[in-house]
Amino acid sequence: MKVAVIGTGYVGLTTAVSLAMKGHDVLGIDLVEAKIVQLQQGKSPIYEPGLEEALGELLKSGTLKFTTQIADAWEAEILFICVGTPESADGTADLRYVFAAVSAVESLHRKAPRDRAVVMKSTVPVGTGDRIAELLREIDGLHVVSNPEFLREGNALKDALQPTRIVIGTDHQDAADAMEKLYQGVSATRVSTTRANAELIKYASNAFLATRISFMNELARLSGELGTDIVTVAHGMGLDSRIGPEFLRAGVGYGGSCFPKDTIALLQLANQHGISLTILDKVREVNTKQPTWFLEQLRKQMDDVAGKRIAVLGLAFKPETDDIREAPSLKVLEALQKDGASIVAYDPIAVDIVRPLFPKVEYTDNPVEAFIGADAALLITEWKECVQLDWEEIKASMAAPLLFDGRNAWPAKQLKDAGFHYTGVGRS
Ligand SMILES: NC(=O)c1ccc[n+]([C@@H]2O[C@H](COP(=O)([O-])OP(=O)(O)OC[C@H]3O[C@@H](n4cnc5c(N)ncnc54)[C@H](O)[C@@H]3O)[C@@H](O)[C@H]2O)c1
Known part of the structure; x- marks a missing residue:
């Protein structure tokens, strides 16, 4: 045709x-x-x-x-x-x-x-x-x-x-x-x-997926306090066929060109019809706060972030794309800059798109180099290049072995055994 x-x-x-x-x-x-x-x-x-x-x-x-x-x-x-x-x-x-x-x-x-x-x-x-x-x-x-x-x-x-x-x-x-x-x-x-049903199927699908993510992100905050492991909890939940394993991954928050704008558009559409979608409203609130909550974990462990060298691994809103629209990395870079940190960032694809927005950040085209001399490293996007790393070499090159895993994608046990101080999202 x-x-x-x-x-x-x-x-x-x-x-x-x-x-x-x-x-x-x-x-x-x-x-x-x-x-x-x-x-x-x-x-x-x-x-x-x-x-x-x-x-x-x-x-x-x-x-x-x-x-x-x-x-x-x-x-x-x-x-x-x-x-x-x-x-x-x-x-x-x-x-x-x-x-x-x-x-x-x-x-x-x-x-x-x-x-x-x-x-x-x-x-x-x-x-x-x-x-x-x-x-x-x-x-x-x-x-x-x-x-x-x-x-x-x-x-x-x-x-x-x-x-x-x-x-x-x-x-x-x-x-x-x-x-x-x-x-x-x-x-x-x-x-x-009908056209109207088709249109609502799309918004409802995105809103529901965003809800699953925010639910797990909020639960992860509790899990961190309880000393339980949200990754194991999610696995156990996902085996229930009524739940399924997808979109149960706690992290630093969702971003991208769809979930943020589609959830607010659905809320506004509902408002115009006099309906409050209270759950969806909270989903957005949890997501907005998630990068801040994640950075609080870092601030709790470092007396002062000012002047410290922080490595940020991953900038795109998810792996295998160069899309940075509403990416959590942008909020993280902005907050760390405000704190006076000296930032070095890596992404296999998205660096040239982020660079004009954050010209003071130092960029590297090698993930291992980002760790050199770093006082802490943060995983923001779980590209395989940011996950499959030679941790022995990294341990020797960092100024302090502080790792903050915003995607629960780094090998937590192996890292702890190797002497890193590892913090994930809602992990024991
Ligand atoms: N990106 C996704 O993952 C995704 C998934 C499902 C649905 N959607 C939806 O699909 C739509 C497009 O999203 P996107 O991410 O591809 O957007 P985009 O911004 O990447 O692309 C939109 C393109 O449309 C062009 N354009 C704008 N007005 C035009 C016109 N009058 N004539 C010709 N070209 C014009 C722009 O120049 C741009 O290249 C959105 O409604 C989005 O919500 C996106």
């Missing part, structure tokens, strides 16, 4: 590549010319495992093309909207990019309407799809579909190729059939429903 993808960020680019890999004829469109030029040269503006390799092959075969001109999407039977929906000042989802994209689609088809599915992959508040359908009502043949995206950054291409489920929200049979044809051969459970 002929497909256009409007917005070539994390979701749009991954969607474009995965659909082209399935044999569709895909055109990626973005307003940012520099991004399109880069993509036309086969360079991915974002880091995602396997993405750049696939991009190169698809460009060569001609099944994937990029443009800044929406007019080039004239033939596309399916037009995906994958633009950003960031947080507004009041916490609601900022829909200006979505409506700009809708208006571009509208002007493309106003003169000569044809049967087309306008598919919303951006995460939008419940009712947005219906508002768009109303706006496009006068143009025959344009059918609005909600098809939310559930990919995980760091695993985006795999998730797009093998999704956990495909949710299709539309009341139009031809549009539903077109979506089925598009995803033919993809073995994932289909949820065919």
